[in-house]
Amino acid sequence: MIDSLLIIKIVLLVFIAMYIGFMIVVITQLQRLSGILTIPFQNGMRVFALLLLLLGVSLFLLSLAIL
Amino acid sequence: MPDLFTPPLEPQSTKPPIPPVVPVPTVTPAKEQHVRVFSAFSQAPANISFQHQKDGETIMLFLRRHFITNTTWITFGVFLLLLPFLLLWLVSAINIDLSFLPARYVLLLVLFYYLIVISFLFTNFFSWFYNIFFVTNIRLIDIDYENLLYLDVSETTLDRVEDVNYKQVGFTASFFNYGDLTVETSGEHQFFEAAKIPKPSLATRIIEDLLVKNKTG
Numbered sequence: 001m002i003d004s005l006l007i008i009k010i011v012l013l014v015f016i017a018m019y020i021g022f023m024i025v026v027i028t029q030l031q032r033l034s035g036i037l038t039i040p041f042q043n044g045m046r047v048f049a050l051l052l053l054l055l056g057v058s059l060f061l062l063s064l065a066i067l
Numbered sequence: 068m069p070d071l072f073t074p075p076l077e078p079q080s081t082k083p084p085i086p087p088v089v090p091v092p093t094v095t096p097a098k099e100q101h102v103r104v105f106s107a108f109s110q111a112p113a114n115i116s117f118q119h120q121k122d123g124e125t126i127m128l129f130l131r132r133h134f135i136t137n138t139t140w141i142t143f144g145v146f147l148l149l150l151p152f153l154l155l156w157l158v159s160a161i162n163i164d165l166s167f168l169p170a171r172y173v174l175l176l177v178l179f180y181y182l183i184v185i186s187f188l189f190t191n192f193f194s195w196f197y198n199i200f201f202v203t204n205i206r207l208i209d210i211d212y213e214n215l216l217y218l219d220v221s222e223t224t225l226d227r228v229e230d231v232n233y234k235q236v237g238f239t240a241s242f243f244n245y246g247d248l249t250v251e252t253s254g255e256h257q258f259f260e261a262a263k264i265p266k267p268s269l270a271t272r273i274i275e276d277l278l279v280k281n282k283t284g
Contacts, residue, residue, distance in 0.1 A: 004167070005168075005169070005172065008168075008172060008176075009172075012175060012176065012179065015179065016179060019179075019182065019183065019186070022186070022215075023186070025215050026189075026190065026193070026215060029215060029218065030193075032218070033197050033210075033212070033218070035118060036117060036118050036210070036220060037115065037116070037117040037118065037199070037210070038115060038116045038117070039102060039114075039115045039199075040101075040102055040103060040104065040114055040115070041103075041104045041196075044104075045193065045196065048189065049189070052182070052185065052186055052189065055182055056182060059175065059178055059179055059182060062175065063175055066171050066175070067171065067172065067175065
């Protein structure tokens, strides 16, 4: 039983780490696109993407702490 | 009675006859509009600009896909948001024993699941938001953003444009008045396509009008 929980924990941590990498790519693309053109709500998109990245990092740390 | 004196004929003008003036269909100049978050068609938008914009270059037309084309991923996203409740009901209905999974694991799995779903919605919105086609008084710029790893920015000047046409296929395209606008050019990038844009006939007329103005100077 303990082994299956350990597997779940490792899988969850790996997926959250992948998610963090994905969000970093999204933010990089947003930076590139905001260099190309200026349109309304661009900053809102960046803030939202950063928020999602922070949530991912928080979830990763929380998983490390409580699992 | 025979004429005693006939005046010499005046030399005929060698200038070619002036062709009759054919009225060119023009689109009435629109008031400046502001592009908003969900704008998909904006004529002469005042609040956008782009890199390498020249002095005196103004954006005449700003186009994105019609918002109704996002229905598929929005519906799927809503389904994904409701899926855990459905699974919870299913688990209690079938009496599946999940007691081996501690509550903190369930909490983190659910949190991560919702983070993924929100990111799915965000990235789909993001790819709609940055798929932009705009026309200035000098050139056409097409930004194709398909996914995170595909970004294509292409542009051409208006004097290279050879043909502008559009097509509307299907019931929803006719009902919501959207279609595909295609611009053929003589350059290397031969086709510029703005897919599923609203009011494609008006957009075509605006571009044609710009082409006429560009040719006549």
